[in-house]
Amino acid sequence: MKLDFHSHILPLIDDGATDLENSVALVSAMADWGFERITCTPHITNKFRNTPETIRPVFEQLQEALYVRNIDVDLRMSAEYRLVPETWPEVLEKNWLMPIEDRFILMELPIFNPEDIGDIKPLEEFKKVISLGLTPLLPHPERYSYLSHDELMSFVEAGVKIQSNYGSLAGLYGEEAKQNTRKLVEEGLVSYYGTDMHNLHYVDVIGRYFAQGNPIIEY
Numbered sequence: 220m221k222l223d224f225h226s227h228i229l230p231l232i233d234d235g236a237t238d239l240e241n242s243v244a245l246v247s248a249m250a251d252w253g254f255e256r257i258t259c260t261p262h263i264t265n266k267f268r269n270t271p272e273t274i275r276p277v278f279e280q281l282q283e284a285l286y287v288r289n290i291d292v293d294l295r296m297s298a299e300y301r302l303v304p305e306t307w308p309e310v311l312e313k314n315w316l317m318p319i320e321d322r323f324i325l326m327e328l329p330i331f332n333p334e335d336i337g338d339i340k341p342l343e344e345f346k347k348v349i350s351l352g353l354t355p356l357l358p359h360p361e362r363y364s365y366l367s368h369d370e371l372m373s374f375v376e377a378g379v380k381i382q383s384n385y386g387s388l389a390g391l392y393g394e395e396a397k398q399n400t401r402k403l404v405e406e407g408l409v410s411y412y413g414t415d416m417h418n419l420h421y422v423d424v425i426g427r428y429f430a431q432g433n434p435i436i437e438y
């Protein structure tokens with residue numbers, strides 16, 4: 220099945236879709252490419268303090284808008300949890316984990332400011348999630364320029380699965396992220412791909428990538 224586990228398509232709750240019509244445009248592009256099920260994963264970070272309660276009404280609003288417009292996509296709800304002290308401990312404490320496909324938890328590291336992680340040790344947090352019977356999914360390791368290969372391998376050996384971005388292969392984040400992704404793929408480390416859809420620029424770049432004959436990977 221053609222699934223996307225990683226998208227910022229809900230309107231106005233993070234740095235993704237800017238209003239409901241923009242959300243609909245992003246989803247309809249994804250449906251045209253062939254995605255059958257899309258999980259919404261708005262950020263939960265120090266900057267975007269989302270909770271299941273802030274996400275649910277917006278999720279239902281988008282579901283309704285798609286239904287009314289006859290856009291046939293199975294929309295699911297989760298979040299992208301960033302390992303930062305402002306939100307991650309509260310996520311665990313208040314049980315805000317919403318598993319994707321009944322098992323994955325999308326757990327990102329800070330991208331540009333590694334110090335935002337504070338005293339959090341990612342490996343320990345991944346192990347906590349594994350002990351709950353869930354599978355941590357680390358998105359776009361190709362974009363963490365500070366993350367060593369050894370540390371990444373320690374995550375994988377603990378049971379973390381890696382999700383790279385279609386956009387990385389398409390050149391959306393520059394040459395370095397593209398080459399990093401290719402290396403990860405060659406090493407057999409990439410288990411899943413996500414669109415990480417944020418806006419219409421992503422639609423252009425990823426759309427071109429699929430139009431060039433690169434397939435959506437099915438799970």
Ligand SMILES: [Fe+2]
Nearest residue numbers: 225227299415
């Ligand atoms: Fe994301």
